[in-house]
Amino acid sequence: MDWNKKHIISIKDFSRDEIDYVLKKSALMEEKLKSGETSSLMKGKILANLFFEPSTRTRMSFEASMKLLGGQVIGFDNASMSSEVKGETIVDTIRVVSAYSNVIVLRHSVEGSARLASEYSEKPIINGGDGANQHPTQTLLDLYTIQKEFNTIDNLRICIVGDLKYGRTVHSLTNGLENYDVKLRLISPMELRMPRRIIKGLREKGIEVEETTKLNLRDCDVIYVTRIQRERFPDPQEYERVKDAYVLDLKTINNIEDDAIIMHPLPRVTEIKPEIDNTKHARYFEQARNGIPVRMALLCLVCNVKF
Amino acid sequence: MNGKEDRVLKIKTIKDGIVIDHISHGRAPDVLQILGIDNQFKDSVTIAMNVPSKILGKKDIVKVENRDIDSNEINKIAIIAPNATINKIRNYRVVEKKKVTLPKSIVGILRCPNPSCITNKEREPVRSVFIVKQKDPLVLACKYCEREISGEDITLSITT
Numbered sequence: 033m034d035w036n037k038k039h040i041i042s043i044k045d046f047s048r049d050e051i052d053y054v055l056k057k058s059a060l061m062e063e064k065l066k067s068g069e070t071s072s073l074m075k076g077k078i079l080a081n082l083f084f085e086p087s088t089r090t091r092m093s094f095e096a097s098m099k100l101l102g103g104q105v106i107g108f109d110n111a112s113m114s115s116e117v118k119g120e121t122i123v124d125t126i127r128v129v130s131a132y133s134n135v136i137v138l139r140h141s142v143e144g145s146a147r148l149a150s151e152y153s154e155k156p157i158i159n160g161g162d163g164a165n166q167h168p169t170q171t172l173l174d175l176y177t178i179q180k181e182f183n184t185i186d187n188l189r190i191c192i193v194g195d196l197k198y199g200r201t202v203h204s205l206t207n208g209l210e211n212y213d214v215k216l217r218l219i220s221p222m223e224l225r226m227p228r229r230i231i232k233g234l235r236e237k238g239i240e241v242e243e244t245t246k247l248n249l250r251d252c253d254v255i256y257v258t259r260i261q262r263e264r265f266p267d268p269q270e271y272e273r274v275k276d277a278y279v280l281d282l283k284t285i286n287n288i289e290d291d292a293i294i295m296h297p298l299p300r301v302t303e304i305k306p307e308i309d310n311t312k313h314a315r316y317f318e319q320a321r322n323g324i325p326v327r328m329a330l331l332c333l334v335c336n337v338k339f
Numbered sequence: 340m341n342g343k344e345d346r347v348l349k350i351k352t353i354k355d356g357i358v359i360d361h362i363s364h365g366r367a368p369d370v371l372q373i374l375g376i377d378n379q380f381k382d383s384v385t386i387a388m389n390v391p392s393k394i395l396g397k398k399d400i401v402k403v404e405n406r407d408i409d410s411n412e413i414n415k416i417a418i419i420a421p422n423a424t425i426n427k428i429r430n431y432r433v434v435e436k437k438k439v440t441l442p443k444s445i446v447g448i449l450r451c452p453n454p455s456c457i458t459n460k461e462r463e464p465v466r467s468v469f470i471v472k473q474k475d476p477l478v479l480a481c482k483y484c485e486r487e488i489s490g491e492d493i494t495l496s497i498t499t
Contacts, residue, residue, distance in 0.1 A: 042485065121463050144457035144483025148465050163455050165484050229478075229487055 035333045039150040040158045042166040043204050048211035054172055054329060055179050057339075061332070062325035064339060065100065070328065073337050074103030080133035081107030082125065083160065084114060084140040089298065089320060090160050090169070094137045097327040101337075106133065123152045130155040135335050138162075156334035164200050170297055171204040173326040177319040178254055181293050185209070189251060191217040193278055194258030194303065196226040201297045202258055206230055215240045219247055221274040224264065247278055249288045255280075255313075256295045257303055281305040285313060295319050351385060356404040358426040358433075359416065364389050366420050367399035369494055373415045376403065395422060415448055415497055417441045421474065445469040445479065449488075449496040456484035 033053050037045070046054075064070050079098040083091050086109060095105045108114055115125060122140060126149045129136055136153060138146050139160035146159035146166070161167040178185055190209065192202050196218055206226070209216070216234065218226050222245055234241050249255055257280060265271035279302060280294065296304055296316040308314050332339050362370055367386045371377075376384055385402040392398035399420075408425060416423050417439035427435040447466040451458045458467040458481070468482035478489045488496060 044485065119462075122457070123464055141455070142457050142460055143453060143455045144481065144485075147483045148457050148463065163484075 035336075038156050038334060039146075039153075040156075040168050040330055040334065041146050041150055042159065043168045043171045043207045044166075046168075046208070046211075051172070051175060051208060051211060054326070054333070055176050057329040057333065058172075058176050058322075058326040059180070061329040061339065065325060065328065070101055070339070072102045073332055073339055074098060074101035074134075074335065077101075077103040077134040077335060077337075078132065079103055079105045079107075079331065080129045080136045081105055081109070081160075082114070082129060082136060082138045082140075083107065083109040084111040084116060084138075085161070086110060087139055087160065089323070090139065090167075091137075093320075093323040094158075094160065094327055094331075097324050097331060100324065101328055101331060103134075103331075107137075122149060126153050126157070135331060158330060158334065161200070164198060166204055167200055168204065169323070169327055169330060170201055171208045172330070173319065173323045174201075174205055174256070174295065174297070175208050176326050177295060177315060177322050178293075180322065181315065182253060185212040185214065187213060188253045189215045189217070190254040190256065191219060191249060191252040192256045192258070193219040193247065193249075193280075195224045195260045195264060196220040196258075197224040198261070198264055199258045202226070202256070203230060205256065206234060210234060210237050210239065213238075215242075217242045217244065217248070217252060219244055219278070221245060221260070221277070223270065223274070224260065245277075247280075247284060249280075249285060249292075252289060252292055254293055254295060255285075255288065257300070258297065259299075259301055259303055275302070279303055279305065280308055282307050282311075285311070288313065351402075352431055353383070353385075353402050353404045353428055354431055356382070356402065356406050356428050357408050358428060359401045359403075359408075359420075360398070360424045360426065361392065361395060361422045362399040362401065362416075362420040363422065364395065364397035364399055367401050369419050369497075370399070370401050370416055370423075373412055373419075373497065374401075374403065374406070374408070376406075382406065411448070413437075413439055414442065414445065418445065418448065418477065418497065419494055421477065441471060441474060441477075443471055444482070445471070448498065449479070449493070450498050451481045451484060451486060452488060452492055452496050453481065453484045453486045456481060456486065458483055 130153045135156045137158045137160045141163045143163040143165040146162045150157040293315040294313045382404040387400040389397045423439045426433045469479040472478045472480050480487045
């Protein structure tokens, strides 16, 4: 398949073939990384990391990826460092920075900022998160983690736990999973259920969806946990009531499938107890590590660097 | 008043102006709002609501004297009344008749209801674009923030 995407803005822009292609190239990149064959792929190229919102994982992961490819990184990790404080529009910033770099990663709290940026940039834009909307590289690394573990995504039983109403990560993940033949169990407090339109879309694509408020983790291959944020609850008492209902500890995972994996986009707070970290099920730190080959592959793909 | 006179009153013809027919029932007030017709409007306006219709079951009709309609207004009407027909009347005769059509994407007509959407940020050079995801019932998605809107939210988002 020929890569024809210049920008990575939303997982919804990807067909199944395109996702599969990224996963395949990511696996290839991981092999090349292990054998030290990546260090000059992006030599002489510059990545501009424009992080108008603070981020550690995504920003550092892109920076490490570019450096492992032999490229250079410029940018900022705080809006106060940008000309936005002087009143510059996102579009003007992008026009200027696209003259300084070969590829731009943009994180901004304004939803749709990456899509607009892609309309004005001469250079590829990778969306590093636009507010509550999309974070496509997180979804691709999530899918890569699942694929790497099971060698398939089809026919898996995937359980997603936590804030399913506001969580950008889980919305993008379900958008990505829509392309596969999976069974979903969605576990959340009633107040934080997955939006109806997403459930409807999943069912229209023939995906079996079960919704429950009970932390039932049995009969699942993948357990994807997300944080429940206090600020989502208008009533603090309500938060206190539900927060402990979705905490994974050794007892709650006692009856999960032997080869089930536990994922989390991180940062976690209390929803996965540290006692799980050393179990055979924990994959969240490996999941974060998988961001490297996936982002390395994406940087090369959008810059038309063959590997 | 006998039945015949009553019928004449309902279908009173206009000399010059527009007749918007086959409006989804209950939507006539929204059409008037799109046309900017309020109590300051000087010419005659006829509104018929919940009129029996073979195609729609029930429909609304709006007739406005001495008023033309532009493509922007037609596009807005297409969003709330996708089966509407626009008749232009000159000297009691229909000189132009057309059915509204819903484009694949709706540009610059709706304001995205998501306050965090880039299209609501001042000074960024961007117009709202909504992609038609589903026609009946209408579901639109903002091209930028991807927020989907339907039903009354669409009507409320039409800029006047």
